[in-house]
Every structure is written in C-alpha cells, then in structure tokens.
Amino acid sequence: MGANLTQSLIDAQDHPFVLIDEEYRLVAANLAYRRVYGLDEHADVVGRHCYEVSHRLDRPCHLNGEDCPHRQVFATGETHEVLHTHYDARGQAEQVRIRGHAIRGIDGQLWLGESIERLATPEAHGCEGRMIGFSPRYLRMLQQLGQSAASQAGVLLQGESGVGKELAARFIHHRSPRAEGPLVTVDCTTLNGNLFEAELFGHERGAFTGSVGRRPGLFEQADKGTLFLDEVGELPLELQAKLLRVLETGEFRRVGGRNLLHADVRVVAATNRDLRQRVDEGSFREDLYYRLACIVVSLPALRERREDIPALADALLNQLCREHGRPCYMTREAVDCLICYDFPGNIRELKNVLQRAVALSPDGVIDAGQIDLDVSRERRAVSEAPSAEGSRGAPLQRVESRYIAELLAHHDGHRRRVAEALGVSERTLYRKLRRYGLG
Numbered sequence: 001m002g003a004n005l006t007q008s009l010i011d012a013q014d015h016p017f018v019l020i021d022e023e024y025r026l027v028a029a030n031l032a033y034r035r036v037y038g039l040d041e042h043a044d045v046v047g048r049h050c051y052e053v054s055h056r057l058d059r060p061c062h063l064n065g066e067d068c069p070h071r072q073v074f075a076t077g078e079t080h081e082v083l084h085t086h087y088d089a090r091g092q093a094e095q096v097r098i099r100g101h102a103i104r105g106i107d108g109q110l111w112l113g114e115s116i117e118r119l120a121t122p123e124a125h126g127c128e129g130r131m132i133g134f135s136p137r138y139l140r141m142l143q144q145l146g147q148s149a150a151s152q153a154g155v156l157l158q159g160e161s162g163v164g165k166e167l168a169a170r171f172i173h174h175r176s177p178r179a180e181g182p183l184v185t186v187d188c189t190t191l192n193g194n195l196f197e198a199e200l201f202g203h204e205r206g207a208f209t210g211s212v213g214r215r216p217g218l219f220e221q222a223d224k225g226t227l228f229l230d231e232v233g234e235l236p237l238e239l240q241a242k243l244l245r246v247l248e249t250g251e252f253r254r255v256g257g258r259n260l261l262h263a264d265v266r267v268v269a270a271t272n273r274d275l276r277q278r279v280d281e282g283s284f285r286e287d288l289y290y291r292l293a294c295i296v297v298s299l300p301a302l303r304e305r306r307e308d309i310p311a312l313a314d315a316l317l318n319q320l321c322r323e324h325g326r327p328c329y330m331t332r333e334a335v336d337c338l339i340c341y342d343f344p345g346n347i348r349e350l351k352n353v354l355q356r357a358v359a360l361s362p363d364g365v366i367d368a369g370q371i372d373l374d375v376s377r378e379r380r381a382v383s384e385a386p387s388a389e390g391s392r393g394a395p396l397q398r399v400e401s402r403y404i405a406e407l408l409a410h411h412d413g414h415r416r417r418v419a420e421a422l423g424v425s426e427r428t429l430y431r432k433l434r435r436y437g438l439g
C-alpha cells in the first residue's frame, strides 16, 4: 500500500489517529491529530515522540504512572483501551479514550495504531454532571466505571462522603445499555421497617391507614433501568434479607396486593463505610454483600489526587460565576492554598469553600485571603484517623457528635448550614443526627 493511500485512509477518519513505532516515535498522523495537537498540516511529524506531542512529557507516560497502550500492544499484540489525559493545541487538559491496535506492515513489522476519542472538555459542557479529573488514579477509576457500565453485574461504589459516588452512579447508568431507562435512587438511611416495603414495592389502594390510591414502589419504577442504593451500609439487618430476596428474584408484591410482579433492575450501590468489615462484624449480610459487590470501585479522596484540585476548582468556579452572573478568577496563591488542604469533605467541601470565596470577593478576584478553610476540622480529621499507635483521646464518634452539637448551637439549629459547615450532604447530616440522638 502506498504512503499516499495510507495517509488518505487515515485522514478520512474524524477522530485523531496516529501510527507509532516501538520507540514511541510517530510514523504517521492524520489531519485530525495534527489539528487537535497543534501540529502544522504540512510539518514533518515523523520521528517525534508521541508522549511529547499529546502528553507534553519528556518520557513515556507509563513512567508517570499511566496505563500505556504502547507497552500493552507491543507486549501482547492485542487491542488495548485506556483513558488518558492529553493536552490540546492550547495546552488544555482533556480526557481522551484511546484504543490501541496492533497494525502489521507487509514485512511483518509491528506498529501501534492509536485511535483517540476526545471526551467532552469541562469548559465545553460546564461542570454540572461532568466527572472532572485528569490524574492517573482518577482516570483508572473512570475506566473501571466505564467497564462496569457495560455489564449487568452489581457495582459497589465506595469512598468517603463527598467524593462523587452519586455522580459515579449516574455515569454508570448513562453509559450502560439501560441509559434510556430510568435511574431511581433509594436513600437507604431513610428506610425503616414500616416504610421499607411500601417505598420499595409500592402499595395498593387502601393498603394501610392513610394510603391514598395505588402507588408503584421504587423497585417497580426502576424497571428496565438502574436502581441506585445510596448509603446501603445503613440498611438495618432485618431489611437486608428482604432486599436480597427481591434482588435475587426480581419478584415482589405491592403492599396490600396479591399479584406477584416482576421488575428487571440493575443495581448500583454506594457506601462510605468499609462494608467488608461490617460483614466480618456481623452487621451486614455476607450474601447481600456478594450480590451487591460483584464489581467494587473505590473512589479516591480528593487529597489522594491533589493534582486534580486546580482543574476541579476552575470548573466549579466557572459554574459559580455563571450562577452569580459575574466573572471571578483565582490567584496562584489561592490555588496553592487549596492544593495544600486535606479536604475531609472532599469535592462537596471544595464547592462550599469556593462558594464562600465568591461571596467574600468584592471584585471577583479570589486571593488566598478569601479561601476560608476549616483547618481545625482538617486537623481533627487527621488526628482522628486510625493510627498505628492505637486510638488516642476520645473515640471518633464522641468527638463528631460533640462537634455537630456545637455547630447546631452555633447555627441556631439550621441544618442546611450545619451540613454545609461539615461539608456533607443534608442527607448525611440527618443520618448522623439520628445516630447521635441529636435529631
């Protein structure tokens, strides 16, 4: 095949496409690749290193902790798909999905053919609903989410409060074959014995005092879609057996109903607890755990991917500017403050910090002075983290309960403000209030 024909064939592709040799050197690049990465249409790109053009690195990306399709394809000859962060012609980071194929020449020589799909950039879509993060750790997690979306198996999302578990559940649903179906959220912290069946399975007219009309339950509403069981670790033991039964058979009866109904539901669950440990302690059923946790995806805390803080802060700030209808920008010192902080409340706390900063800034310039971090909370979180020397001082829950009581007093019992100050959702706060008898 002539060089001109090869070039025309790859130029006909809309996605950036590039051929790379074993030494990471470009052999050919199509027009879309040149355009996206700022290479002149007529410039000779042959011989340049792929990592230098798209990653802005001076060494192969696997040395940077990334999963490199180059290494996989040359080692196994098999197609390999990964998510990576690339830098476009303006130096903007963006998430891309790379499919690396083994391409053989007439003389048997092996090349890597990379087809690059650009996932939407945050600024193109606003950050509402976008999962922002470019660090290798975050991209690995996104890749796991993407792979789990294709399967029907139960997925358990685990991570601290505010890391984005609910967003991750949406991500899975919208990329799954059930995307056209409903996504129904069940808040397991609100389900008690009496409510459980009526909420989950619905009820018939007059099934119990006060039940007006027939109402389908959440399980039925999720038919052909995804049921998101949020805070599943909070479900009392006696309800876990009922949940397991319906998940195994897909069959249920509405309260007060005779007919056995069926719903086709895929389950994604989330927890900020160590569910495996709860199984070992006997407070979570092992059979239910295995039903829910066919695939376990751990979402990293924000402090475990600090390199993502500037991009996240930028996107969240843009969103706030749109809401407030005025431009704002952060100084380098303000961003440095954010990067150094541990964010026990993760992205939700980052959002709150930025919200306060926007409100405090008279002229839209956010300097370190407007970054009001709850350093005492951070210190507490660090000192309360389990230490190798054993637990010192008051147990975590006693300290937390006292702290929440103080906040309630300080905010005159205003729960939304207390949740904001804690950097948790109102739902999480209600759970804690119930647990500590403060409600």
Ligand SMILES: Nc1ncnc2c1ncn2[C@@H]1O[C@H](COP(=O)(O)OP(=O)(O)OP(=O)(O)O)[C@@H](O)[C@H]1O
Residues within 6 Å of the ligand: 127, 129, 130, 131, 132, 133, 159, 160, 161, 162, 163, 164, 165, 166, 167, 168, 272, 312, 347, 348, 351, 424, 425, 428
């Ligand atoms: N990667 C991300 N990019 C942008 N925004 C994010 C990202 N992850 C989370 N957020 C935002 O952070 C906030 C908290 O996320 P979410 O409610 O999904 O967390 P969670 O882990 O479910 O918290 P909780 O356990 O307290 O319910 C939301 O406003 C969400 O939109």
